Every structure is written in structure tokens, then in C-alpha cells.
Amino acid sequence: MEVSRDYTYYKEHAQDVKLDDITSSERNKNIIQKLRDGNSDFKDSLYILDEPMEDDDCEFIVQQSDDLGWLGYFVGENKRLGGLFIKCYLPPGTSFIEGICRNRSIQSLHIECDIGDYLSLGSLVGNNIFLNSLQVGSTIGNAHDFAVALGQRSYLKDLHFENLDLLDDFSDEEMSGIAQALTAQPQLEDIRLESIGFEGNGWATLATTFMGWGRNSKLKKLDLPFNNIGDEGLQSILGGIANCRNLVELNLSGNSQITVAGLRALSEFFQSKSC
Template structure:
């Protein structure tokens, strides 16, 4: 088994022609994934970095440099459409993986189900340079304040995102404040989803201000189901929604604090 320190993309590029899968990883499933990526198998379009093997396409990080090579082959793949990172390996090669990932131009859907910490910043080249990415999802993990700041920093650049999802991750009002500041420069986003993200009145203020500050927003769908939104929060949000002339779907079910009086504030949208 080959063991190496953190390497850059050029290291793998120089060795890719002659490398053998058995020298990269002793895991047969990982070797199969790497080989299919290398060969640009048109039927292999989904990968998930996972902690346990459950489905085809699950890449479970082992010893050696299989993660670094995964980044390289993902980076040069022309067929990969979906990548989910559900496990953050305690592995120095994760930096090598992210460097390789930044070269990818085929991924359309990126899912993150774990706190990447400072590694969020290393995803910036992928979002900035890959015009194929349209969907970005954060789901199933607790987003603390620092994590929200890292995500906000990641989103604080021009990119091609059309759909942004925060689902069941306890983003909270403080977290949304950090994310909303970056949303102002993403007017091309067509769908925002904050399903069960523990959002209340202050989160509505932050989101409303962000939407109001967008220039010609393309937002068509806003999902705020199962949060803590009340009448006052909804009223402040409407001020921003008025600016969203393409909005066709607003989901509010599961917000038990919203009354008929709050819903009446939505009438302003139908008049705009």
C-alpha cells in the first residue's frame, strides 16, 4: 500500500497514467469506484463519501491514499453528476481530495451532510469554476454559528446555483443571518428551502432584508415549512417577498404560530 503526505493535483496527474488500483486502495469497492471514474463510465454518475457502505457509489475512506486519488479522478470526471459528502474523514488526504474536486466541471448536485469546518473554504473553487452546479444541499447535521459563517463565506461569491437547500439542520436565526448576507449576491437562485431549520422572527427579518436587497431576483419557490415563524416574522418577510416578482410557491405549513391575521399579510403579494 502506498502511503503519502498531502499532495497537490499535479502529483496525481503525473502518476495517473501508470497507477494501479491495488496500489491505491486495498478495498475492492473503492477500487471499483476509482476505476469507473477513471474510465468515465457513463452509467456511474453518483458518489457519496460515507462512513459505512450501504449503496453502490458509497466511498468509505480506508487507509492509504484512496481519498486523494478519489479527488483526482472526480476532478477529471466528465460523467459525475451528484456528489454527497456525509462523512468527514479524520484524514489528511481530505485536503488533497478537495484540491482535486475543485477541477471538476460535471457535478450538478452537491450535498453536504456533515460540518466540514474550515474545509468549507476549500469548496470555493468548485462553486466558482463549475458552471454545471445548480443544486447545493446542507441536510441532516447541526449547523452551529461558526459553521453558518463558513457556509456564508462559501456562498459569498458569484456562482451558478439555482437551488439552495437547508433541511433539518438547526440553522436557527443566528445562522440564517450569516447565510442571508451572502444571498444578496445570488439573485439567480430560483428555489430556497429552509425546511425544519428552527427559524423564527429574527431569521425572517434577515431573509426578508436579503431578498429585498437582491436585484431582479429569480426566486420562484420558498419553502419555510416546520419552523417557528409567527405573524410578525411573516409580516417582515413579506416586505422582501414583494421584490420577488417570479415567486409562484410559498410553503408555510407546520408553523403553528402563524394565525389568520398573519396569513392576511400575504395579500400584499397578490397586489404587487
């Protein structure tokens, strides 16, 4: 449960809010208290979940009486938190995402739900110099805003998309927009795109992005498993990574539509000066 409030309200009441009134359990209360107090004993990773994973003290299990606005505020203000994993239902209009995107210490962010507010996510990606790993495996409700978030210049090194549930009404243009957004990320070293649903011009646009990085590319590892990549898509990708001089690993497992023609192109690529 959350009452809509702005950042000024949270800041003015942070020290006197009664934690029992904004949490559903003793564990959740303890987590918020540690976040608020900057407790050095707080584990560097926090899990925000609908259901327990390992029943650990660093798991905040969201119930109806938990105020996600306050949780987001304290996550945003904490200066010790290194990792954040989110897999829970976020009601529309929640200020939780806006709150956590004020954080400047998180190094690894893993999202397994539709966060809704993707524009605020762009603030975290673009302004947190310590954020080097972003993993998304969820329903994407707004392709345009998601692309805008990814288009922020950042310090990311690892970017993983896994099993994205992309809405059926996303156009090929919108999907290409997500691929094109990576133009701003030539510093990426590890990209994993697994079962992400790119079709049509998606792979060609991604290849153009890689090509545009040129000598600025830091890419070392490219994982593209289980994407139904065919021969045409493969040839686009190979053309795109031709100038990725730091690339040492390419994973195409599970792409059963690649035929002998595609394998021949792959063989020629490995024998070329690009490798």
C-alpha cells in the first residue's frame, strides 16, 4: 500500500516515521531501519520479492501493508547498497521506482517484473557512475520509454536481457528502437540477449549499432541464445561485430533456424581478418 507523496515529504519525515506503520513484518522493518541508518552490517544486496527465494534476512517480502514509497525512498538514499534484485508486483503510479533511481551506490540491478516507470530508470542508468551491471527479465510495458532509458550514456559493462515478455502490439520499429538505443553504450563488455523476441529489422538494427561503435567498442562477450536467429539475421550480426576487436566469445546456441549457409558464413567470418 502506498499514499502518493513527493520526495520533499519523505525527506522531511524520514527520521520520525514509525517503521511499524509502513512495514508488514519484523524482517521488513529491520531492512528499512538498516537502509535508513546506513548500517554497516547491512548486506550489500537487497531482494524485493513477492515470495521468499531463500528465506534470507536480505529479502524484503512485499505485503499489502508495506509502503513501497518509503521503501523506494530509503533505497534511494542509502550509500552502501551494492546490489538490488526486484521481482514483485508494483501497482501503477507507485513512486517506488522514482525513489530507487536516486541511488548512487548500486553496482548491480536485476529486474524481474514490469516496473512501469522506465523513464525514471533512465535516471539511474545515466547518473549512477557505479552501476556496471543491468539485467532485465520481465514484461516490458512501454518499448519507447524502455529505449529512452537504455539510450542514456552510462558506465554499464554488463547488460543482460533474458526471456523478455514483449507485448504483441509492439511494432518492428519499436523493437528496432530498443536495439538502436544501445548506440550510447560502446563501453559494454558483456551482452546477453536470450529469448528476447527480436524479429524483422531488429537484428539488422543491432548489427548497425555494433558497427557504429567502431574502434570505441569494448565488447568481449556476446551471448545470443534461443532467439530464432536465421541465416539473414546471423549475417547481419557478423557484419556488425566485424570491428569489435576485443570480442573473444560468441554464443549462438539454441538458434535452430541457422542452416548450412549460415554456418558457412560463420566459418568464413572466423577465418577473416576480423578475428
